Amino acid sequence: MREKAAAILQEVQKAVVGKDKILTKVLMTILSGGNILLEDIPGVGKTTLALAFSRAMHLDCKRLQFTPDVLPSDVTGFTIYNKAKGEFVYQPGAAMCNLFLADEINRTSSKTQSALLEIMEEGRVTVDGVTHPLPQPFIVLATQNPVGSAGTQLLPESQMDRFTVQLSMGYPAAEDEMEILRRRSDGSPLDRVQPVVSAQDLIKMQQEAAQVHCEDSILEYIVNLIVATRNSPMLKLGASPRGSIAVTGLARACAYLDGRDYVIPEDVQCVFSDAVCHRVLLSAQARLASASAKSILQKILTDTPVPGMRKRK
Numbered sequence: 001m002r003e004k005a006a007a008i009l010q011e012v013q014k015a016v017v018g019k020d021k022i023l024t025k026v027l028m029t030i031l032s033g034g035n036i037l038l039e040d041i042p043g044v045g046k047t048t049l050a051l052a053f054s055r056a057m058h059l060d061c062k063r064l065q066f067t068p069d070v071l072p073s074d075v076t077g078f079t080i081y082n083k084a085k086g087e088f089v090y091q092p093g094a095a096m097c098n099l100f101l102a103d104e105i106n107r108t109s110s111k112t113q114s115a116l117l118e119i120m121e122e123g124r125v126t127v128d129g130v131t132h133p134l135p136q137p138f139i140v141l142a143t144q145n146p147v148g149s150a151g152t153q154l155l156p157e158s159q160m161d162r163f164t165v166q167l168s169m170g171y172p173a174a175e176d177e178m179e180i181l182r183r184r185s186d187g188s189p190l191d192r193v194q195p196v197v198s199a200q201d202l203i204k205m206q207q208e209a210a211q212v213h214c215e216d217s218i219l220e221y222i223v224n225l226i227v228a229t230r231n232s233p234m235l236k237l238g239a240s241p242r243g244s245i246a247v248t249g250l251a252r253a254c255a256y257l258d259g260r261d262y263v264i265p266e267d268v269q270c271v272f273s274d275a276v277c278h279r280v281l282l283s284a285q286a287r288l289a290s291a292s293a294k295s296i297l298q299k300i301l302t303d304t305p306v307p308g309m310r311k312r313k
Contacts, residue, residue: 001205005031005257007196011056015189016049018176022169024257025274026053026141030202031209031256032249034164035120035140037105037278042145044169050101050141051190057202058195059098060135066108072115076125077132090127095119098135098199102142106154113155116140117162137202157237157281164246165271166278205256212252213262217307222247222268228300229280234291237281246275265306273297 005027012023026049029036038046047063054061064074077093094100095116102116119125120140125132142163144155160166172180183189197205222244230238250271255263277293286296 001201001208002256002259004197004201005205008053008056011193011196012049012052014192015052016045017179017183018172019045019049019169022167023049025165025167025271028250028253028257028271029164030057030137030139031206031253032164032246033137033206033210034246034249035162036142037160037163037166038141038143038169039146039166040143040168040170044171046143046169047101047103048190049169050099052193053141054099055190055193056196057099058198059137059139059202061099061101062094062097063101063103064094065103066105066112068108070108070112072112073127075112075115076119077127079128079130088128090130090132092132093125095125096132096135098137099139099141102140104144105142106144113159116142117159120162135199137199137206157279160278161240161242163278164250165274167274209253209256210249212255212260214248214252215263215307218251218263218265218268219248221265221304221307222251224304225268225272225300226276228304229276229297232296232300234283234286234289234296235280235293236283237279239276239279243276243279247272250275269301272301 009020009023009027013020016023026036030053038049040046050063051061053059064070073093075093075095077091077096079088079090081087082089105113105116119134123134123138125134180189226239226241226244226247229235229243232238247268251263251267254267254270255261258267273294276297280293280297282291282293282296
């Protein structure tokens with residue numbers, strides 16, 4: 001399964017150039033059973049990334065472009081009366097798939113955002129009192145653009161907390177952008193991406209990643225980091241216990257991709273900032289000092305003692 005995980009990254013790299021660290025963190029999140037929020041400027045490959053992962057993992061992928069007129073029923077589905085059968089029949093919404101690409105989630109109404117985030121939390125859809133389970137595995141990859149405020153509805157902190165990680169791809173380096181242009185001359189790079197695992201393989205990988213051993217000392221280290229965000233004078237709002245759960249799951253996935261069946265402090269340090277940055281709010285003191293959330297979290301990582309692990313048999 002670990003070899004197949006490496007094969008997934010190799011296939012996705014055919015379509016996404018020069019963003020290996022971001023691709024690895026997206027795969028970590030998928031293996032941990034989490035959801036991804038990509039906040040970035042338009043045109044850097046967010047949609048290409050999502051489609052490449054869906055093809056490499058042979059997943060049913062659906063994309064919904066969120067606009068102010070998108071309704072919750074467009075996401076969850078609705079029931080319609082079937083005259084021939086004499087009963088109401090459920091019509092699945094866009095979220096009834098394995099990988100749901102929610103494009104520009106900040107451009108739709110709060111009601112529609114809440115419908116999607118409820119699906120992410122519950123793993124099922126309830127329409128007219130009837131519950132419909134989502135296909136497994138189920139992954140949400142949402143995007144939002146930080147530029148242009150017209151027609152946007154920012155996600156509140158309580159909803160941002162539902163995403164396991166918040167990532168940013170950024171502009172490609174000059175040599176990577178040249179490679180993108182070369183690959184485009186032969187057609188769409190997505191056409192080169194081949195499926196290397198099935199949905200059942202992905203579920204098995206998620207189960208194996210969840211079984212990676214995590215010492216109590218590592219769990220205590222994670223808790224100490226999260227508590228430090230709550231006590232920092234530079235942060236008005238620290239991370240919730242959901243943040244601790246996210247860091248632990250991602251650290252296990254990081255160890256799994258690295259070929260280990262146990263978590264080390266470096267795994268926690270690798271994922272801490274991406275899992276926590278969107279869960280905290282800067283204080284007035286931090287804004288006056290022009291400090292960023294990432295710099296504050298990096299200082300917390302530096303100041304928090306790293307545990308010495310007990311030697312395992």
